Amino acid sequence: MTSSYPWWWLLLPLLLLPIWWHRQKRQRLDAQFLATARFLPAAAPQQLRVWQWRDRLLLLVRCLLLVVLIAWLAVTVLPWRGDTVLVDAGADQAWAARQIADAGMAGARRIDLPPDALAWLRHNQRDWRAGARLLIVAREGQIGMPARAPQFGHAVELRVQAAPNVPPAPATSPVSHRVALSAAPERVQAWRALFAAFDQAGDGAQRYAIAGAPVASTELIVWDTPALAPPADWRAPHWWLGAGSEKAWPELSKATTITINGVTLRYADSPRGRLWTSAAFPPQDAETARALYEAWRLLAVAPAPAYPAPSHKFAMASAAADAKPAYWIAWLLLALFLLERSLTHVRRS
Amino acid sequence: MPAATNAAMAATRDLELVIRHVLAGLGHGIHAGRERGAGVEFSEYRAYAPGDEWRRVDWKLLARADRYFVREAERDSHVATWLWLDATASMAEPSRELKGVDKLWFARTALACVAAIAQRQGDAFGLAICSGGKVAFTPADRGPLHLQRVLARLAGAQPDGLPPTAQALKSSLHFTRAPSLVFAATDGLDWHGQSGPSPLSEALLRLRKLHHDVRLLTVRTRAEVDADFPSGAAYRDPEQETGLHRFTKADRVAYLERSAAHFGAIATSCRQHDIVHHEACIEQPLADVLRRWLQKAGAR
Numbered sequence: 150m151t152s153s154y155p156w157w158w159l160l161l162p163l164l165l166l167p168i169w170w171h172r173q174k175r176q177r178l179d180a181q182f183l184a185t186a187r188f189l190p191a192a193a194p195q196q197l198r199v200w201q202w203r204d205r206l207l208l209l210v211r212c213l214l215l216v217v218l219i220a221w222l223a224v225t226v227l228p229w230r231g232d233t234v235l236v237d238a239g240a241d242q243a244w245a246a247r248q249i250a251d252a253g254m255a256g257a258r259r260i261d262l263p264p265d266a267l268a269w270l271r272h273n274q275r276d277w278r279a280g281a282r283l284l285i286v287a288r289e290g291q292i293g294m295p296a297r298a299p300q301f302g303h304a305v306e307l308r309v310q311a312a313p314n315v316p317p318a319p320a321t322s323p324v325s326h327r328v329a330l331s332a333a334p335e336r337v338q339a340w341r342a343l344f345a346a347f348d349q350a351g352d353g354a355q356r357y358a359i360a361g362a363p364v365a366s367t368e369l370i371v372w373d374t375p376a377l378a379p380p381a382d383w384r385a386p387h388w389w390l391g392a393g394s395e396k397a398w399p400e401l402s403k404a405t406t407i408t409i410n411g412v413t414l415r416y417a418d419s420p421r422g423r424l425w426t427s428a429a430f431p432p433q434d435a436e437t438a439r440a441l442y443e444a445w446r447l448l449a450v451a452p453a454p455a456y457p458a459p460s461h462k463f464a465m466a467s468a469a470a471d472a473k474p475a476y477w478i479a480w481l482l483l484a485l486f487l488l489e490r491s492l493t494h495v496r497r498s
Numbered sequence: 499m500p501a502a503t504n505a506a507m508a509a510t511r512d513l514e515l516v517i518r519h520v521l522a523g524l525g526h527g528i529h530a531g532r533e534r535g536a537g538v539e540f541s542e543y544r545a546y547a548p549g550d551e552w553r554r555v556d557w558k559l560l561a562r563a564d565r566y567f568v569r570e571a572e573r574d575s576h577v578a579t580w581l582w583l584d585a586t587a588s589m590a591e592p593s594r595e596l597k598g599v600d601k602l603w604f605a606r607t608a609l610a611c612v613a614a615i616a617q618r619q620g621d622a623f624g625l626a627i628c629s630g631g632k633v634a635f636t637p638a639d640r641g642p643l644h645l646q647r648v649l650a651r652l653a654g655a656q657p658d659g660l661p662p663t664a665q666a667l668k669s670s671l672h673f674t675r676a677p678s679l680v681f682a683a684t685d686g687l688d689w690h691g692q693s694g695p696s697p698l699s700e701a702l703l704r705l706r707k708l709h710h711d712v713r714l715l716t717v718r719t720r721a722e723v724d725a726d727f728p729s730g731a732a733y734r735d736p737e738q739e740t741g742l743h744r745f746t747k748a749d750r751v752a753y754l755e756r757s758a759a760h761f762g763a764i765a766t767s768c769r770q771h772d773i774v775h776h777e778a779c780i781e782q783p784l785a786d787v788l789r790r791w792l793q794k795a796g797a798r
Contacts, residue, residue, distance in 0.1 A: 183735070190743065190749055
């Protein structure tokens with residue numbers, strides 16, 4: 150459920166209110182007439198609660214009114230978003246700022262890129278006012294290309310940062326992963342042992358080449374010296390940061406926590422790549438190393454869509470809007486309201 | 499006459515039949531044959547109306563004119579009889595022993611009998627019904643047709659509302675100029691107002707001070723006298739909008755004391771003002787009650 154509007158249906162228990170009001174009836178305990186009651190001591194009036202339905206027609210109308218009101222709220226959307234830029238947090242900030250300025254959206258509101266951005270947009274496009282423009286700034290591979298061009302009710306522009314061109318490794322030879330390792334001397338051994346174990350794991354088709362500094366094709370940088378900041382030009386899709394790196398990496402303050410295979414990992418996107426940190430870095434025993442291997446392999450299964458979408462401008466498709474305001478519901482609501490008021494008035498008079 | 503006759507009489511709608519029954523039970527103890535309407539001084543003839551006594555029909559005139567005429571006599575006295583019926587809401591109190599008998603029925607029937615007696619004696623009689631805060635007046639008159647009218651008014655009286663206000667009573671006491679007999683039937687519950695005497699009792703006392711012969715009949719049910727109500731139930735005063743009252747066995751003594759004090763005060767007040775006062779239970783035979791009420795006046 151990507152849209153929040155169906156949550157309005159959670160208000161359905163409000164129907165209990167009119168039902169409660171119409172079921173409750175207080176009735177004074179039946180008192181007999183007695184001419185000489187004045188000679189008797191006064192008594193406090195006793196209330197006897199008799200449960201029965203009152204004004205069933207009015208109750209029906211009120212319940213209907215509530216249901217229709219909730220339905221109207223659930224299907225009717227008041228567009229409130231204006232020009233918006235959806236920014237991939239992992240994209241190069243300088244490049245993203247250039248793209249935004251180039252598109253003339255410098256003053257637009259920025260929100261983080263949600264996963265599966267195009268589908269999300271399509272679901273939530275009712276939020277945007279007519280005439281609002283949308284710009285998506287993302288790295289290549291963050292947005293999958295849909296099979297059919299999506300139809301948006303607004304002008305949506307997609308700008309994709311081209312990824313560095315990495316020649317794919319031959320499929321027959323073991324897949325080689327380049328890892329840059331920078332760790333305190335007492336931990337280097339543990340990290341090397343870990344990647345040596347990774348080499349042996351599975352069917353041995355994965356090789357991890359450890360180097361002291363990253364190159365363009367480096368996939369992972371292990372930075373286990375929390376006291377030092379890494380050189381500014383180091384970039385990689387993934388970073389493993391030792392525990393206690395929050396000071397040097399402010400992005401980690403907004404990190405998301407996931408627990409896979411018993412290993413708790415926290416990750417956040419930064420312009421240098423996705424940052425991972427865990428208390429288990431580096432694993433101290435074989436069991437933790439095996440759990441980390443499993444977790445990492447699970448995480449690496451779907452890092453990117455099969456067909457990444459290129460930069461593209463989606464023209465406004467007027468017929469695309471499937472969120473026509475439900476006018477007939479509004480009219481029904483009005484009619485029910487008038488009926489309810491009339492019945493209440495008749496009951497009072 | 500057994501008390502159950504009251505229930506039998508209450509079941510019939512024909513007030514005249516009831517009157518005939520009651521008066522037959524009274525025998526000759528009441529009016530002593532002083533029929534002023536058939537006095538010696540001839541005044542005029544008038545057409546016969548159903549209910550006129552046959553002995554007052556002028557047979558010679560019948561032979562001459564082939565019509566019934568009744569001799570009206572010049573009356574020596576102009577004493578009118580006034581029937582005063584309390585028909586407030588509290589008079590609706592039914593008997594808990596006799597089905598269909600309530601205080602209003604008893605008071606109304608007693609007054610109807612008095613009216614019939616007055617008619618037989620040739621007295622003029624009028625009716626005042628206190629109900630719903632007002633007084634409904636029927637001017638005093640004579641004759642069987644007037645009796646029919648008065649009986650219809652009595653039969654149509656419904657227990658409703660509060661006793662009349664002082665203002666309403668004051669404007670209604672215009673008959674006080676001529677000396678009259680006032681037969682008042684009430685349950686006496688409105689004798690005392692919120693502070694001091696109620697307008698109803700004040701009016702009767704004022705009539706007495708104006709030398710009218712006031713005769714008061716207070717009717718109660720046996721249950722009211724003996725505090726014989728189901729306990730545990732809530733009770734409401736029919737003449738008060740709000741307020742509930744309870745009755746438990748523990749409240750019985752207090753009830754009896756307050757009730758006795760109330761009706762004792764009525765009796766004292768009547769004695770002080772020389773008002774004939776008779777207390778009756780509506781379960782008592784009506785003829786007995788009527789006889790004692792009327793005899794009390796004769797004994798004075």
